[in-house]
Amino acid sequence: MTTPPLRRLRDLPDFEVATGQPDVRGWTVRGADGKPLGHVSELIIDPEALKVRYLDVELDERFAISAHENHILLPIGVAALDAEDDNVFVPALSQETVLRYPPYVELQITREYEEAMLQALGKKPAVGDFYDRSSYDAGAFYTR
16 A cells, blocks of 8 residues: 655645644644644645644754654654643653654655554554554544
8 A cells, every 4th residue: 555645834825724723733743741842843734635734843963863854743642732832742752762662754655654653652553544543543632
């Protein structure tokens, strides 16, 4: 099974964040301990399904990851919002585990990469429709 063509929101001029939902780009991403890991750099969209699939997170410099490996992708459903303080919480990651997370290199998203992300988050392999699981539930993300 192949991954559908995913695109950055900024590359889709006819697309925007849904009315009434916050645009989380620029928000601080915090791990299980509440400490910052980085910030949301971009939203990765499935244009055919009209859904956000991933948050592109630029990691803080203190993680000393190379310039080509300072981004990670997070499935939208593994994060929770704190809209009052512009934070995105990722309970499955910490300052230690983020260093073992597979790095993201500009839109080279394969099914193998997606499976590696889910495994790093402690999620089970896909059964049936790949995106039909809680890890990709944007409704849960925006209502938490």
